Amino acid sequence: MKSQVKTVVRVGRIQYTNTLPFFHKLETSSVLETHYYAAYPSRINLALRKGKIDIAPISSLEYLNHHEHYYLLPGIGIGARDFSGSVILFSKEKIENLNHQTIALTRQSLSSSVLMRILLKFKYKYENKFKVFNSEPEKILKTCPAALLIGDQALLYRNRDFVYKYDLSELWWNWTEKPFCFSLWAVRKTFAEENPEAVCQFYRDLKNNLARNLEDLETLIKEARQLSFLDADFSKIFGYLFNLCYGLDDSMREGLDLFYRMAHRLQFSPKPKALEFFQVER
Numbered sequence: 001m002k003s004q005v006k007t008v009v010r011v012g013r014i015q016y017t018n019t020l021p022f023f024h025k026l027e028t029s030s031v032l033e034t035h036y037y038a039a040y041p042s043r044i045n046l047a048l049r050k051g052k053i054d055i056a057p058i059s060s061l062e063y064l065n066h067h068e069h070y071y072l073l074p075g076i077g078i079g080a081r082d083f084s085g086s087v088i089l090f091s092k093e094k095i096e097n098l099n100h101q102t103i104a105l106t107r108q109s110l111s112s113s114v115l116m117r118i119l120l121k122f123k124y125k126y127e128n129k130f131k132v133f134n135s136e137p138e139k140i141l142k143t144c145p146a147a148l149l150i151g152d153q154a155l156l157y158r159n160r161d162f163v164y165k166y167d168l169s170e171l172w173w174n175w176t177e178k179p180f181c182f183s184l185w186a187v188r189k190t191f192a193e194e195n196p197e198a199v200c201q202f203y204r205d206l207k208n209n210l211a212r213n214l215e216d217l218e219t220l221i222k223e224a225r226q227l228s229f230l231d232a233d234f235s236k237i238f239g240y241l242f243n244l245c246y247g248l249d250d251s252m253r254e255g256l257d258l259f260y261r262m263a264h265r266l267q268f269s270p271k272p273k274a275l276e277f278f279q280v281e282r
Helices: 017-023 041-049 058-064 111-123 152-157 168-176 189-194 194-217 217-226 233-242 250-265
Strands: 008-014 035-037 057-060 071-080 087-091 102-106 129-133 146-150 165-167 182-186 245-247
Touching: 008 017, 008 041, 008 194, 017 152, 017 194, 017 233, 035 041, 041 057, 041 058, 041 182, 057 058, 057 071, 058 071, 058 111, 058 182, 058 250, 071 168, 071 189, 071 194, 071 250, 087 111, 087 152, 087 168, 102 111, 111 129, 111 146, 111 168, 111 182, 111 250, 146 152, 152 233, 165 168, 165 250, 168 182, 168 189, 168 250, 182 189, 182 250, 194 217, 217 233
Parallel strands: 008 035, 008 057, 102 129, 102 146
Antiparallel strands: 057 182, 071 182, 071 245, 087 146, 087 165
């Protein structure tokens, strides 16, 4: 039975495994009428910024760069306290040999690409050039010594030739001793101010759905990915989802603040301001 809230909520959906705990069965369990727009992170960022959707998980850097448009949904995001498993630098050379090299970056991501630049510049003190690629990893690694992959492409990529693999959130953790927040849930301010009841209801539905799915990852993977225990990817995806952080606690916010300050130092973002959260009615 649907709620008396008649507002249609246009929701952005990132098509990566790490968002399954948010989205699996959300459409059927929600009391709202929702329309979904599915795409990779940078397209979701643009769609929310342009007002083509109302609410979505966005790159953490998208919020900083365009915070005037958004409220954050409190207490939820996607991050990692050490390794993430899906933001990986694949390199033909050890990372110690990448100074002055050209690094290939995916156009699908914003936060991960800037994190790569921060690590090379501030942690390793390197000077690098970067180029954006669209081709398959094997092709790009024939022209560049290293390439950054994200999402399922990074998680499930099986390279034919030997490469070194560097998990960016693990490099970040080892360097800063802080977790890394890749994604935040945001709602357009104009939509939230005009439809506060609908946003509150969506937030409650989302939180409840997330909790249900995280409590039973085995069923989530079986249903959402149509995998059994015998499938090679089952244990990998289980460990991956188990290790990710879907909350936005104080330590995650400390890591986010540090990332924002470093992105500003590299002139990729404005000076950080206080996070603005949508006030959920209790």
